[in-house]
Amino acid sequence: MHYYLISLLKSPLTPLTYCSHDILEIGRVVEVPLSKRTLLGVVLECVEQPSFACEEILLTCKTFYTLKTLELARFIAEYYVCSLGEALALFTPFSQKSLHVKQTINTTIELSSLQEEALAFIKINTNALLFGDTGSGKTEIYMKLFEEAINEGKQVAFLVPEIGLTPQMKSRLKHHFGAHVAIWHSKISAKKKEQILTELQEGKICIVAGTRSALFLPYEKLGLIVVDEEHDESYKSSNRPRYNAKDLALLFGQKLNAKVLLGSATPSLNSIQKLPTFRLKGTFFEASTHVMYDESEHGLSNAVVVAIEKTLKRQKQVVVFVPTRANFKYITCKSCGASVECPYCSVAMSVHLHVHALKCHYCNYTEAIPKACPKCGCEEIIATRMGTAEVKEKLSIHFKDFSVSQFDRDVIKTEKQLTQILSDFNEKKIDILVGTQMLSKGHDYHGVGLAVILGVDALLNMSDFRAREKTLALVMQIAGRSGRKGYGEVLIQSQNSAFFKRYLGNYAQFLNDELAFRNPLYPPFQKMLKLMSAHTKEEKAKERIENVAQIALEFKSIEVVGHGKAGVAKIAGKYRYELLVRSPSTKALLEFAHLSKALQVEADMDPLSFS
Numbered sequence: 001m002h003y004y005l006i007s008l009l010k011s012p013l014t015p016l017t018y019c020s021h022d023i024l025e026i027g028r029v030v031e032v033p034l035s036k037r038t039l040l041g042v043v044l045e046c047v048e049q050p051s052f053a054c055e056e057i058l059l060t061c062k063t064f065y066t067l068k069t070l071e072l073a074r075f076i077a078e079y080y081v082c083s084l085g086e087a088l089a090l091f092t093p094f095s096q097k098s099l100h101v102k103q104t105i106n107t108t109i110e111l112s113s114l115q116e117e118a119l120a121f122i123k124i125n126t127n128a129l130l131f132g133d134t135g136s137g138k139t140e141i142y143m144k145l146f147e148e149a150i151n152e153g154k155q156v157a158f159l160v161p162e163i164g165l166t167p168q169m170k171s172r173l174k175h176h177f178g179a180h181v182a183i184w185h186s187k188i189s190a191k192k193k194e195q196i197l198t199e200l201q202e203g204k205i206c207i208v209a210g211t212r213s214a215l216f217l218p219y220e221k222l223g224l225i226v227v228d229e230e231h232d233e234s235y236k237s238s239n240r241p242r243y244n245a246k247d248l249a250l251l252f253g254q255k256l257n258a259k260v261l262l263g264s265a266t267p268s269l270n271s272i273q274k275l276p277t278f279r280l281k282g283t284f285f286e287a288s289t290h291v292m293y294d295e296s297e298h299g300l301s302n303a304v305v306v307a308i309e310k311t312l313k314r315q316k317q318v319v320v321f322v323p324t325r326a327n328f329k330y331i332t333c334k335s336c337g338a339s340v341e342c343p344y345c346s347v348a349m350s351v352h353l354h355v356h357a358l359k360c361h362y363c364n365y366t367e368a369i370p371k372a373c374p375k376c377g378c379e380e381i382i383a384t385r386m387g388t389a390e391v392k393e394k395l396s397i398h399f400k401d402f403s404v405s406q407f408d409r410d411v412i413k414t415e416k417q418l419t420q421i422l423s424d425f426n427e428k429k430i431d432i433l434v435g436t437q438m439l440s441k442g443h444d445y446h447g448v449g450l451a452v453i454l455g456v457d458a459l460l461n462m463s464d465f466r467a468r469e470k471t472l473a474l475v476m477q478i479a480g481r482s483g484r485k486g487y488g489e490v491l492i493q494s495q496n497s498a499f500f501k502r503y504l505g506n507y508a509q510f511l512n513d514e515l516a517f518r519n520p521l522y523p524p525f526q527k528m529l530k531l532m533s534a535h536t537k538e539e540k541a542k543e544r545i546e547n548v549a550q551i552a553l554e555f556k557s558i559e560v561v562g563h564g565k566a567g568v569a570k571i572a573g574k575y576r577y578e579l580l581v582r583s584p585s586t587k588a589l590l591e592f593a594h595l596s597k598a599l600q601v602e603a604d605m606d607p608l609s610f611s
């Protein structure tokens, strides 16, 4: 009999020992019994016969993980504080020995001299950041890199944000790479997935373009990972393991000897700090944009309507952005636009109407809602929000002869719907497209003459130290949909126009100033860790967080930022409590996080959301 340590896929349990008459290789997937269930597990190592009786392995599967994958999964389990089985379950196992077929591809892409310069820079740096304006031609550079990697016999993972795989991006890829490129995301059918995996291992497919899960496929010769729109938050998983695919891309690159390129028009502060950067300025086509401001509080003001009217007269299309992702209401003064900030955290506090209080989502500092704006004394201070549906409705009534469509998760639920609406927009069957954040993702349409960005102060005042970074990036991405070719206008509705005037044309300056603001309390100067507990009994949830808060005090290098009820205090019948800590030491944070695991709290390393 042989004894093996088996990691249980998807299970939070630590690895268990099982036995088998067969000799099994490390990394082999097997079926094992656990209580009355059958689970999939992975052979980690051969061990001595234990002193207790152990159960037999039921079945040896065809699939396996490589030693490299095991190594990557161990890192994920350690850094994102989950079990090895949970980390391994992120990866799709190999199902056959990879064949080494080398493909040769000749695309017709011809780069401009500036793009050539960027390409040369990327080639000499193992890891790099391409900081290129919207419409500057980053995608063409990526595709040129894909071509070269493939011709060197390597595979490519091309990561895009959740809804960044627009029909147009797909057709650009298919145009150049035909059957050698596959599109991968959670919604493709099991059958299609099967086919892609086979062709990937047979060497026919050499590029996988997909959302964050595309990073975990059975690549034998991964030579290049490109992360497009690297600032996008959809790279971070909101379930355990709460990994960030962008950060993992850099780790995978290092472990697998692959080149990693991050790209964005609005790169994150962390990436620009960390990576050699090439600055690609301007748009590929001749284009100019004119930015205008509307100081009205919110909604369809006269200025907005007039600007839209003018654009339609020029026979150009309009995109209208409506913020709805701000989950909470924030107090903004009707006359000066200021928000009320937490005295301890310098972030805006959010309104909790049922308790008539303002609350800081970081430290839980709470105060009564002021009767008047603390800055200017004006008495009208609660902002209301307006949703996409309402804006669409109003525009349809006002612009009767034009076609107005809504573009958000409420109306676009399937890929087919997404393709349909974008192709209608491309064919100019839609004149005005009203949408949410979804509008900002890499759409390349040449007929857009105006981008309207409504109610942006609600985002700028979010209770998040990244509020300014997120908002400015979003505004620039949406603005970047207008005037990609020829003349385009942008209308920003904000009472903080000074902020946008200062930074819109100069994101690099913003990053520089923001760095000073972050120093020394926030990343990249400190690492943050959020611990969460949820329980149907409120006292339980609270007690667990208080217990870990006690443990945190024992770590000299760890500072407790705050703890208490979560921003959303109850989800699905469970009360939620949170603890936020920071430290310059990753090691200390991880040690603390792993200790806390035993106390039934969930860890979120490098959290991105604070509500």
Ligand SMILES: Nc1ncnc2c1ncn2[C@@H]1O[C@H](COP(=O)(O)OP(=O)(O)OP(=O)(O)O)[C@@H](O)[C@H]1O
Binding pocket: 109, 110, 111, 112, 115, 132, 133, 134, 135, 136, 137, 138, 139, 140, 141, 264, 265, 284, 285, 442, 443, 444, 480
């Ligand atoms: N070398 C090139 N040859 C021909 N067309 C190009 C070239 N480079 C860029 N373009 C065209 O310029 C437009 C903008 O390029 P692209 O979409 O690659 O920009 P981007 O930097 O990826 O933009 P965004 O950040 O807004 O997604 C596209 O229509 C693209 O086809």
Ligand SMILES: [Zn+2]
Binding pocket: 342, 343, 344, 345, 346, 360, 361, 362, 363, 364, 365
């Ligand atoms: Zn605070």
